[in-house]
Amino acid sequence: MDFIELKDLYFEYKRGKPIIENINLKINKYEITAILGPNGSGKTTLGKLMMGILKPTKGQVNISNMNSSNMTLAEISSKIGYLFQNPEKHFFCNTVEEELGFALRFNGQDVDYINRRVEELLILFQLEDKKGNCPLLLSQGEKQRLAIATILINNPEYLILDEPTTGLDSHRKSVLINILKELTKKGIGMTIISHDHFFIKELSHRRIGIHRGEIIYDKRS
């Protein structure tokens, strides 16, 4: 099913310097799509356009057949979870525990449910002994894990992950690979933006290469 569709996508920050040029893509919901490319190729920008964090200069992004420009970010996030390249952009609470439960509490969920969900994620991401710590004072790898945990809290049906292996050692990378594989088994598809070949090889069904804002290859394994 074409979950995300990019039509004639064009994006620039400054006039005359396009970051994304003429991209047409259909992203399937039930597989893992990888977007690869060198630094400065436009991968992150493409991910943000897919998520609706950036609005296209020209062209259109459709999510579930609806034009994403007509949707609010919060509406999009009920379907798609987005991971920033810099995990600190996800944090605005004083403790790890608070950070995980924030959105649920704010939306008035039942306290027991919140506690269970938070505990589940703390264990899954090995952050139980850090639950009282301030998110900004964690090590890079711990921040990464917490950020991924926060975007899973609302049970999204799809994920866009921008360089999720930044700062992870090989052990934790394996843990992350397993977590993501489990999620795909539950029917959650994802787009992973990365330059980590090993990580991509382990996970992806489809590999899209981007260079200077244009797609240069699109392979299925």
Place this chain on the structure above:
Amino acid sequence: MTKEVKLDPRTKLVIVLCISTLGIAVRDIISLLLILTLALTISIIFKVNLKKSFNKIKRLLYLIIVIAIIQSIFSSEGDIILSVGRVMLLTINGLEKSFQFILRIIIVIISATIITSSSSREIVQGLVQWGLPYDIAFMVALGIRFLPLLTEEIKDSLIAIQLRGIEIRKISIRKRISLYSHIFTPILAGTILKAEKLSTAIEMRGFRAYDSRTSYLVLKMSKWDYLIIFISIAFTSFYGIICIFR
């Protein structure tokens, strides 16, 4: 064929100071409007992004109008236009004063943006070559860098909140205030932490390693710079004297 003349940032500083001084010292509205036109023209010549400045003014417009109204209420001279019972709300003088105030603020804002057509490095170098100690100039430049850091943090956090499924625009005012107050401390803490780490990196790059420093960037004033500075100061003094003796 026009030759692109690049003006020294110090010249721009002089221009900004002159315009701001005139804007504050001058009284009558016609002159203020003329000065505003001058400021706008100069901004356009320097290719300042006026759209951004207008957006900033738009956001402050609410505050500006409130202050203007307060000014008007507290100046009780002149013919009364509007009054409620014994309280004079609007007088001719009051209207004039608030209009002056609005024009002055806009002049100062527009002229300040003239400075933004030079990079912060150039401005710092300009001040240093004028004799300001580098430490101070640099700290000022960093302080200027700090404010956008804070606004970046706030923007990022608001996006992050929406990404968690919280519809900021659709929740009640009370809940919104509670949201903002809840995240205010961590956002401020985040900015301060960022600033601390940045200052660590700056120290490790040798900041203040010696009593002075060399500079790769060297500014040279051209004859245009001197000419414009002379014209600006002459114009300002001339105009200022006329206004004082009116």
Place this chain on the structure above:
Amino acid sequence: MINPIEINDLYFRYITSTDYILNGINLTVSKGEILAITGLSGMGKSTLLNIICGIIPHIRKGDIKGEARLWGRDIKDLKIADISKRVGIVFQDPDIQLFSPTVEDEIAFGPENLMVEREEIGRRIENVLKIVQMEDYRYENPNNLSGGQKQLIAIAAVLAMEPDILLLDEITSQIDDYGKERIKGIILNLKENGKTIVLVDHNRDILKLADRILELKNGKLSIKGW
């Protein structure tokens, strides 16, 4: 021959913590050596690097026991200003290392502070931009660069200071394959010129460049076995 880095019986704990993150570190790094430190995140690798360049205790405070020496002198007795003349550190997050309006300004900043004369600064800027292959971006605002490109500029900015000891804290995490190749070249080149390098990284290709690989676990260093 005095070793550039010598650490004896070092214990360290942050003031906010009750546990010691470094529990008896003994380390000697010889001149011209490439030392790699590996270990799970959160184990104290960055903390160790911060102690070596004096950020701890001069900028960040903590409970520190034992001694750390740079060229035989106790780091506690040295000033950051003096350390920065010979020790350079590149951090993991480029956003807290770049603050200038253009790439050129950013790279010139360090040498300007070290009183390097103008022509030499110009030469270093060109040289270093060639090394990281970012010459096209000389007048760009670093804010407009991608994450990996920013990191390359951060590395370039420190290289321009020509330090004798270079500390690299997980610098390749955001960098693509081409960039990693360039960095491998940079590291090997620095070693040839007699510089001492201590790097923290997870990438095997980078770790393979090291003369010695140590693992930091439970606050202690041990030889890493694959």
